[in-house]
Amino acid sequence: xxxxxxxxxxxxxxxxxxxxxxxxxxxxxxxxxxxxxxxxxxxxxxxxxxxxxxxxxxxxxxxxxxxx
Numbered sequence: 001x002x003x004x005x006x007x008x009x010x011x012x013x014x015x016x017x018x019x020x021x022x023x024x025x026x027x028x029x030x031x032x033x034x035x036x037x038x039x040x041x042x043x044x045x046x047x048x049x050x051x052x053x054x055x056x057x058x059x060x061x062x063x064x065x066x067x068x
Contacts, residue, residue, distance in 0.1 A: 010063055018062055025055040 032048050035041050041048070 014063070018059065021055055021059050021062075025052060025059060028052040028055070 028048050028051055031041060032045060032052065
């Protein structure tokens with residue numbers, strides 16, 4: 001089994017909550033990268049980074065622990 005087949009099996013095993021976590025993670029990354037000029041984002045950038053890291057770790061943990 002190659003890496004593409006392995007990844008496809010893992011993705012198919014994800015549920016609605018995993019997809020929700022991925023969407024929130026992508027939104028936070030987009031906020032950080034796309035709106036960095038905003039004073040609000042500059043003021044609280046580390047909070048957004050911490051939230052993004054926690055969500056990413058949670059998503060990767062669930063992605064890698066799924067038994068197919």
